[in-house]
Amino acid sequence: MNIITLSPEQPFDLHLSLSCGQVFRWAREGDRWTGVVGEKVVRIRQDGNRLIFSGADPSFVREYFHLDADLPTILGEIDRDTLMHETILKNQGLRIIRQPAWECLASYICATYANIPGIKKRISLLSEKFGRPVYSEGETFYSFPTPESLADCLPCDIRSCSVGYRASFLAETSRIVADRPEWEDTLRALSYRDARRELLALKGVGKKVADCVLLFGFQRYEAFPVDVWIERIMKRCYGADRELKNYEQVAGLGRELFGPYAGYAQEYLFCDRNRIVPRC
């Protein structure tokens, strides 16, 4: 068992961060969460300002949950209107998780026009079928499939994981990433715009998926993914109704309103969508 003691100046809410829909491979039992990250099975719970966990060392947990980021500074940066202010207060401690880039890319290809339970189901099936077994406390888990393992299998096998038409996108994108071992490092070295252009060239990756991958997988916090909920909030609460119609305009307004950490603003709004949307 490892323990991280959080400082009072750096709030973190484990439950909120894992249940808001940014990650798909975590399950909660009581106050304990179990997740597969890379090749690790991580068990973790929060008791006040203490994180108690096994399966990973403290440096990994700090990096994964973005604990070393100065959250009050980030939130101060995006706290620019009353709705955002209220949302920040109601979702204290939500942090954007630093996901493995490939897993994030493949997951969000699976996430198109689907609800969160459905996305979790697909990713679980893909991992069981194409991932490697990982054992923890007598249970068997499966790591997320590598690009190679997805590229080398039959498209119809991918389809059997309830991914529907996304099967061919996954197969084609896996092939490209598998053939380019330097893929992640190359993208990391690019600017937001250039990295986005590279991602958009992949099958199954449109503007929204690209922005999710940049935000959750590449730590580009200016990315402002616009899904149907964020679109609703931006149009109803931020006046993006008439003149702003397309994706780039709504995402651009998000970046303009919230600045270099617009992605954090997006995640707070998304997390709080069920409270915000009925009220505006």
Add this chain to the structure above:
DNA sequence: AACCAGGGGACTC
């Protein structure tokens, strides 16, 4: 530019 395929789980009624 406006449509449509594609699939499945969750929620509402």
Add this chain to the structure above:
DNA sequence: GAGTCCCATGGT
């Protein structure tokens, strides 16, 4: 049990 919706994309 039908209807609707969901962290959309790609093709026509």
